[in-house]
Amino acid sequence: MxxxxxxxxxxxxxxxxxxxxxxxxxxxxxxxxxxxxxxxxxxxxxxxxxxxxxxxxxxxxxxxxxxxxxxxxxxxxxxxxxxxxxxxxxxxxxxxxxxxxxxxxxxxxxxxxxxxxxxxxxxxxxxxxxxxxxxxxxxxxxxxxxxxxxxxxxxxxxxxxxxxxxxxxxxxxxxxxxxxxxxxxxxxxxxxxxxxxxxxxxxxxxxxxxxxxxxxxxxxxxxxxxxxxxxxxxxxxxxxxxxxxxxxxxxxxxxxxxxxxxxKHLQVEGTKMAKSAGNFFTLRDLMDKGWSGREVRLALLSVKYREPLNFTMDGLAAARSALARLDEWSARLTETAGSAPPEPVSFPEMDAFGSALDDDLNISAALAAVFELIRETNRLLDGGNLAPGQAKSLADWLTGVHSVLALEPEAASLPAEVQALLGLRAQARASKDWKASDSIRDQIATLGWMVKDTKDGQKAIRL
RNA sequence: GGCGGGGUAGCCAAGUGGUAAGGCAGAGCUCUGCAAAAGCUCUAUGCGUCGGUUCGAUUCCGACCCUCGCCUCCA
Missing domain, CATH: 3.40.50.620 (HUPs)
Structure with a gap:
């Protein structure tokens, strides 16, 4: 097409x-x-x-x-x-x-x-x-x-x-x-x-x-x-x-x-953006409120350019949650893939993403394709039905998607301090010392990282 | 007044002459020492109003209502 x-x-x-x-x-x-x-x-x-x-x-x-x-x-x-x-x-x-x-x-x-x-x-x-x-x-x-x-x-x-x-x-x-x-x-x-x-x-x-x-x-x-x-x-x-x-x-x-x-122009909270209306925002205003550039990017990107866009704080929050879902999937793919070489996979959504954009930059449909693929492959991952090589191929596909969307997570390396605390917590958990485990978790939280306990052990995520 | 967009679930938003993508929120479930996170499942007999065309309209046509933009240096 x-x-x-x-x-x-x-x-x-x-x-x-x-x-x-x-x-x-x-x-x-x-x-x-x-x-x-x-x-x-x-x-x-x-x-x-x-x-x-x-x-x-x-x-x-x-x-x-x-x-x-x-x-x-x-x-x-x-x-x-x-x-x-x-x-x-x-x-x-x-x-x-x-x-x-x-x-x-x-x-x-x-x-x-x-x-x-x-x-x-x-x-x-x-x-x-x-x-x-x-x-x-x-x-x-x-x-x-x-x-x-x-x-x-x-x-x-x-x-x-x-x-x-x-x-x-x-x-x-x-x-x-x-x-x-x-x-x-x-x-x-x-x-x-x-x-x-x-x-x-x-x-x-x-x-x-x-x-x-x-x-x-x-x-x-x-x-x-x-x-x-x-x-x-x-x-x-x-x-x-x-x-x-x-x-x-x-x-x-x-x-x-x-x-x-x-x-098209955007509106803010359903009305025309104007200084007099108090709904006028620079990017800096939003950063000061704690929103990231990536979140603002998605909020501004997610509606077709020829439609009016209603920019809202709810919309930013929605962008934040959607990004978390996307990041989680990405991490899951990488982990499943390990060092496996890519293996052919075929999902209709993979082509649908590009086709949607070919059609006058229909970003909403393109994003829908991404999220449909996320749900479908998560289902496979839950059932252990996605081979490492297939996960690798999907991860590669996602890289291509991000070359267009530019929504990949910030590279955040784990600080040594958090790394050390995670080690201590693992020991505490091995000996079922829940009190110590919880206390270390709180300590890590104060450093800006959230610990998740998964079946594969602890994982730290940037707050 | 002239020209041009919009009105689809609580919110944001695709889409099609044949019976409604996706995201967020919400509910249920799974996992779990607890928690958090995450994942899965569910959620519009309905697409501004009223007419018309049609076997069938949210989708086409007409009228109307609401809303937004441009009309001389505003993305």
């Missing part, structure tokens, strides 16, 4: 066929580094991570680029308020972002271009010049350069917006009278006092790039004029991605991206 993804552009499921066989050029819109990213941002990044890992699972070579927007209204406002240079203001947020990605086990992109890098600014200026030459851009009275949306007939096709129906919304500044059309967007913003010392010289004077041109310049600059897949959150569809298409295609004359994939 071919891989199918839902293309936002056609609004249909389409077979995935990259421009170049076996290779995928993937561009994903990254964060604006004026603050710590919140879990809504991370839902998008985890979806993109799943996409990349799934493609790699299916043997594609993925070249992924994620941009960092480190100059815009908010970053400028932030650095001005703090009275520090822009780069100094954004640096800690960039660092925090990369830490968070690591915590959530999001595979690093191949490149993280920054909007303020000199070569990217140069490319943006060059693209804007080309647009101006071709009549797609014009300079307004305020010195800014705008994209003329009337010059690109396909404008609105991605978002399915009809130009004539575009009305001035509440967020359109009514004083932007210098634009030809209310929908024209800034390619280059002329410097004004609020920008402080943020600005670059250009053919249009000092100023800074518009948001949309950043992505067009960095995407085409690094990946070439045509991308296979461009991703982002659903809110990016309009105007951001619509603008990117217009700018890029007017410069290159080629279709910008073959596929567009957008993930």
């Amino acid at each position: 071919p891989i199918r993804y839902f293309n936002s552009y056609s609004r249909q499921l389409e077979d995935f066929v990259p421009l170049e066989e076996g290779r995928v050029r993937l561009y994903t819109c990254g964060p604006t580094v004026y603050n710590f990213a919140h879990i809504g941002n991370f839902r998008a990044y985890i979806f993109e991570d799943l996409l990349q890992r799934h493609l790699e699972f299916r043997s594609f070579k993925v070249h992924r680029v994620m941009n960092l927007t480190d100059v815009d209204d908010k970053t400028i406002r932030g650095c001005r308020a703090a009275g520090i240079p822009l780069a100094v203001f954004t640096k800690p947020f960039k660092e925090a972002f990369f830490e968070d990605l690591k915590t959530l086990r999001i595979k690093p992109a191949d490149q993280y271009p920054e909007a303020t890098a000199a070569d990217h600014i140069a490319r943006m200026i060059s693209m804007i010049s080309t647009l101006e030459e071709k009549g797609h851009a014009y300079r307004a009275d305020d010195g800014s350069v705008y994209f003329r949306i009337r010059s690109f007939p396909a404008y609105g096709r991605l978002a399915h917006i009809v130009l004539d129906e575009l009305q001035a919304g509440v967020r359109v500044r009514s004083d932007e009278y210098e634009k030809e059309n209310v929908g024209d967007f800034a390619l280059w913003k002329a410097w004004d006092e609020a920008d402080g010392d943020v600005g670059w010289e250009s053919p249009w004077g000092r100023g800074r790039p518009g948001w949309h041109i950043e992505c067009s310049a960095m995407a085409t600059g690094i990946l070439g004029p045509q991308l296979d897949i461009h991703c982002g959150g659903e809110d990016n569809i309009f105007p951001h991605h619509e603008a990117e298409i217009a700018q890029s295609e007017c410069v290159t004359g080629l279709r910008f991206s073959k596929y567009w994939m957008h993930c």
